[in-house]
Structures are given as C-alpha cells and as structure tokens.
Amino acid sequence: MISFIYFILFIIFLYKWYYNATSKARKSLPPSPAKLPVIGNLLQLGLHPHRSLKGLSERYGPLMMLHLGSVPALIVSSADAVREIVKNQDLIFSSRPKLSVMHRIVYGSKDIAFARYGDHWRQVRSIGVLQLLSNKRVQSYRHIREEETSLMIEKIRNSPSSSMSEVNLSNLLVSLTNSIISRVVLGRKYDGGEESENFELMLKEIGELLVTFNPGDYVPWLNWINRVSGFDARLEKVAKSFDEFLTRVVEEHRSRKQGKTDRDGSSDEVDFVDILLEIQRENSSSYPIETDTIKALIFDMFGAGTDTTFTALEWTMAELLRHPKIMEKLQNEVRLVAGSKLDITEEDLEKNKMPYLKAVIKESLRLHPPFPLLLPRELTQDTTLMGYEVAAGTRVMINAWAIGRDPILWKNPEEFHPERFLDSGIDFKGFDFEFIPFGVGRRGCPGITFAIGVDELALAKLMHKFNFATQKDLDMTEAPGHSVHVKFPLLVNPIPHFASN
Numbered sequence: 001m002i003s004f005i006y007f008i009l010f011i012i013f014l015y016k017w018y019y020n021a022t023s024k025a026r027k028s029l030p031p032s033p034a035k036l037p038v039i040g041n042l043l044q045l046g047l048h049p050h051r052s053l054k055g056l057s058e059r060y061g062p063l064m065m066l067h068l069g070s071v072p073a074l075i076v077s078s079a080d081a082v083r084e085i086v087k088n089q090d091l092i093f094s095s096r097p098k099l100s101v102m103h104r105i106v107y108g109s110k111d112i113a114f115a116r117y118g119d120h121w122r123q124v125r126s127i128g129v130l131q132l133l134s135n136k137r138v139q140s141y142r143h144i145r146e147e148e149t150s151l152m153i154e155k156i157r158n159s160p161s162s163s164m165s166e167v168n169l170s171n172l173l174v175s176l177t178n179s180i181i182s183r184v185v186l187g188r189k190y191d192g193g194e195e196s197e198n199f200e201l202m203l204k205e206i207g208e209l210l211v212t213f214n215p216g217d218y219v220p221w222l223n224w225i226n227r228v229s230g231f232d233a234r235l236e237k238v239a240k241s242f243d244e245f246l247t248r249v250v251e252e253h254r255s256r257k258q259g260k261t262d263r264d265g266s267s268d269e270v271d272f273v274d275i276l277l278e279i280q281r282e283n284s285s286s287y288p289i290e291t292d293t294i295k296a297l298i299f300d301m302f303g304a305g306t307d308t309t310f311t312a313l314e315w316t317m318a319e320l321l322r323h324p325k326i327m328e329k330l331q332n333e334v335r336l337v338a339g340s341k342l343d344i345t346e347e348d349l350e351k352n353k354m355p356y357l358k359a360v361i362k363e364s365l366r367l368h369p370p371f372p373l374l375l376p377r378e379l380t381q382d383t384t385l386m387g388y389e390v391a392a393g394t395r396v397m398i399n400a401w402a403i404g405r406d407p408i409l410w411k412n413p414e415e416f417h418p419e420r421f422l423d424s425g426i427d428f429k430g431f432d433f434e435f436i437p438f439g440v441g442r443r444g445c446p447g448i449t450f451a452i453g454v455d456e457l458a459l460a461k462l463m464h465k466f467n468f469a470t471q472k473d474l475d476m477t478e479a480p481g482h483s484v485h486v487k488f489p490l491l492v493n494p495i496p497h498f499a500s501n
C-alpha cells in the first residue's frame with residue numbers, strides 16, 4: 001500500500017514538473033491564435049492581411065506568432081518592438097525569405113530587394129545606394145521629372161473630356177511613373193507600339209503572379225498544385241520573355257557603347273544600364289558583377305519603384321478629392337509659391353517652400369503605406385525579443401499600416417489631417433518608428449529621394465494647374481495585393497485653373 005502511495009506521489013511530482021517546465025517554455029513564446037492542421041493561420045490573413053493582422057494584434061499583442069502553413073511568422077505591430085529590432089538586433093533581422101516567384105524572376109534573388117543578407121546583398125545594395133539612387137544621381141534626372149510631369153499636365157489639358165466629364169487619373173499616374181523610371185533606368189520610354197505593349201503585359205503578368213496565392217511557398221509538399229494549375233508554366237513563360245527583353249536591352253546598351261548603333265529618339269545621357277555596364281567593365285571591385293545581376297537590378301527598379309511611387313500619388317489624390325478644404329489649402333500654397341510663373345519647377349519645392357505639400361504626402365503615406373507590411377524579413381539567428389523567444393528561420397512581417405494608425409501614437413488616427421506633420425519633425429527616413437512607410441534599418445528603402453522627387457513635383461503641378469470637383473463619397477476600398485492600390489481607378493473632373501494656364 002505504501003509503495004502505491006509513493007508511486008502516486010511520484011506521478012503527481014512528474015506531472016507538476018512537466019507542467020511547470022512546458023508552461024515556462026510556452027510563456028516565453030509570443031502569443032499565437034489557434035491554428036488549423038497543415039494550413040495553420042493562413043485563412044486568417046484574408047484578402048487584406050494588414051487589416052486582419054491589426055485585428056489579431058489587438059487581441060494577441062504587438063508581437064504574435066502565426067503559422068502560415070509550415071512557415072512560422074512573427075507579426076510586429078508596435079513602434080516599440082520596431083525600435084528594439086532596429087536599435088539592438090537589426091543585423092539578424094536583415095535577411096529576406098525565398099519567395100518562389102521573385103526568386104525565379106530575379107535570377108535566383110540576385111537583386112537588392114529579395115537577396116538574402118550576405119556579401120552579394122551588401123555589394124548590390126551599395127551599388128544601388130551609391131551609384132544609382134544617390135541624391136546627386138537623382139538630382140541629375142531632374143529634367144526627366146520636369147518633362148514627364150509637364151507631359152502629364154498636357155495630356156489632362158488636351159483630354160477630350162477635360163472639364164466636361166471624367167479623366168482616368170490613375171492611368172495617367174501609372175504612365176507618368178512608368179515613363180520616368182523607363183527613361184532613367186533604360187534610357188528611353190516604352191510607350192506605343194508592339195514592344196511597349198509586350199513590356200506592359202509582362203509587368204502586368206508578373207504583378208498577377210505575385211498576388212496569386214502560392215501554396216508551395218507555405219506548405220512545400222503542396223508544390224504539385226502549381227504544376228497542375230498551370231501557375232509554374234505561366235511563371236516560366238513570363239520569366240523567359242522578361243529575360244529576353246532584358247538581354248536585348250543590355251545588348252543594345254553594349255553595342256551603343258561600342259559605337260555600333262544609335263538609339264532612335266533617345267538622348268545621350270547616362271542611364272542605369274550604362275552605369276551598371278560601366279561597373280562591370282571596370283571590374284574594380286573584389287566582387288565582379290555578372291550580367292544576370294545587372295538584369296536583376298534593372299527589374300528591381302521597376303518592381304520596387306513604379307508601383308509604389310504611383311500608389312502613393314494615387315492615394316494622396318484620393319484623400320484630397322474627399323477633403324475639399326485640404327485641397328484648397330494646398331492649392332493656395334502651391335499657387336502662392338508659383339506666383340506669376342507658368343510652370344512649377346523643382347526649385348519651387350526646395351528649401352521647404354511648400355511645407356503643406358510635404359505634410360499632405362506624409363499624411364497620405366501614414367494612412368496608406370504602399371507596402372503596408374513592408375517586405376518580409378527572415379530571422380537568421382535564435383533571439384529573444386521583448387522577453388519572447390523567436391527561432392532562426394522565422395519570417396518577420398512588420399505591420400507599418402497598423403503602426404501608422406495606432407491610437408496610442410496618433411491622435412484621431414483614422415482622420416486625414418496633414419497639419420499633424422507641420423512643425424512635428426516626424427519624417428519617413430526610418431528613424432521615427434511610428435511612421436515607417438519606407439521601412440527601417442539596413443533593409444530600408446534606398447529609393448526615398450527618387451520617389452519623393454516624383455511625387456512632390458507631380459502633385460504640385462496638378463494642384464497648380466487644375467481645380468478638381470471633389471468627391472466626398474469616393475470609394476476608398478483597397479485592392480488586394482502586396483502593394484495596396486485604390487480598388488477602382490480615380491475618375492476626376494479637372495477644370496483648368498485660369499491664372500496658371
């Protein structure tokens with residue numbers, strides 16, 4: 001009998017010990033919503049993951065762990081957690097996961113945006129920051145921004161429907177950003193003709209593949225679905241066409257350098273392809289740059305640069321159309337600076353001559369960051385973050401959209417109120433963790449100067465030249481996707497402003 005009692009006591013002891021040990025371990029993991037077998041929390045992401053994740057983080061906290069199929073994902077939804085990452089652990093949070101579509105398109109992640117952290121990324125990032133996107137280089141393309149924005153104004157003015165019915169402003173903004181990036185990167189525009197149509201179709205197809213749910217990225221043994229559904233075949237086809245296009249672009253630039261051909265209608269200025277080929281020719285670095293890397297970098301400039309720059313402008317215009325008083329205040333500022341001049345130039349934007357314009361763009365980026373979840377990161381080492389243990393290999397998603405609407409950080413966060421940025425000193429360069437539309441740390445966006453240069457000038461010119469009938473009930477529904485657009489194109493009624501025309 002006594003041995004039986006000892007046996008029971010021993011079992012109770014074992015149970016208590018096991019319970020304590022496991023609950024201790026459980027306590028140190030970030031909280032997690034319940035998950036389904038195989039697919040984990042994938043269904044909980046919904047069509048607009050930034051919104052669903054904000055809802056979940058209000059229940060589970062600013063650091064939570066989800067399981068996207070078999071991929072563990074840490075969701076970061078507070079400025080404090082971002083501060084802790086950037087200040088103390090940036091290095092181990094600076095890699096990217098392998099995403100199959102991008103990996104195939106950019107030659108096995110040889111670009112900047114999707115390269116894993118390491119020597120290759122350091123090399124291409126420094127080329128991007130120092131050679132392609134430096135302030136000086138961006139400044140040298142000023143005439144392209146001025147010409148293309150003037151062309152957009154002309155198109156609106158000459159549009160047959162102008163002042164009578166609707167102009168599709170979204171299309172014009174896409175075409176503006178595409179034209180600027182094409183001229184800067186490739187040396188010429190692709191507008192009109194078969195080549196341009198193919199180019200646009202390729203970009204569209206890649207965009208569609210990127211937003212198509214890819215089960216193999218989350219549950220590797222479901223990879224076969226992509227083969228059966230035709231997804232893999234589509235990806236192969238567009239990757240091949242894009243490679244053929246980029247090969248032609250590179251060859252054209254090489255032979256032009258050797259004096260073999262003249263480019264029709266293009267200027268002699270140096271574009272990004274010229275710069276990259278020059279770096280390859282010089283071969284001065286210890287890390288020679290392959291032609292595939294050049295092609296991957298060209299893709300990056302389009303992939304990371306066009307959609308985002310256009311989306312930021314589109315949301316800004318959408319908010320202005322809904323807020324007539326704010327639009328009027330902005331028009332007054334721009335028209336006052338322009339004075340009797342017929343055209344706004346970049347000089348008019350220098351030295352903070354248009355503080356309200358800057359505040360309007362910031363406020364729009366706060367409410368509508370084009371990449372609401374930034375770009376995904378991957379943790380390279382086991383770590384402890386704010387008391388929670390997180391394992392190497394965990395995907396990290398930072399909800400910039402939720403942070404920009406956090407009521408603890410922002411007064412009336414859902415309101416479009418640009419005045420909050422006047423005299424506040426808060427900027428988007430990655431040092432103010434409550435406002436991070438361009439990301440943070442080592443992997444933060446290197447294209448800020450480029451993007452803001454285009455957006456400020458385009459917005460100032462639109463405000464200078466036109467009045468727009470306001471649309472208080474404008475549909476602000478978001479389209480699903482990695483970069484989040486207004487779902488329906490902006491149709492506007494521009495009325496030329498007499499004094500500035």
Ligand code: HEM
Pocket residue numbers: 112113114125128133300301304305306308309312369370371374375376437438439440441442443444445446447448450451452
């Ligand atoms: C309003 C416009 C833009 C927005 C909102 C934006 C936003 C972002 C964000 C959120 C990231 C990820 C940052 C992170 O992981 O912390 C990023 C990365 C990047 N962006 Fe931008 N971007 C814009 C325009 C541009 C432009 C115009 C270019 C180039 C022409 C560009 C090139 C890149 C590149 C190369 C990366 C990858 C950086 C890396 O992984 O090291 N972006 N951008």
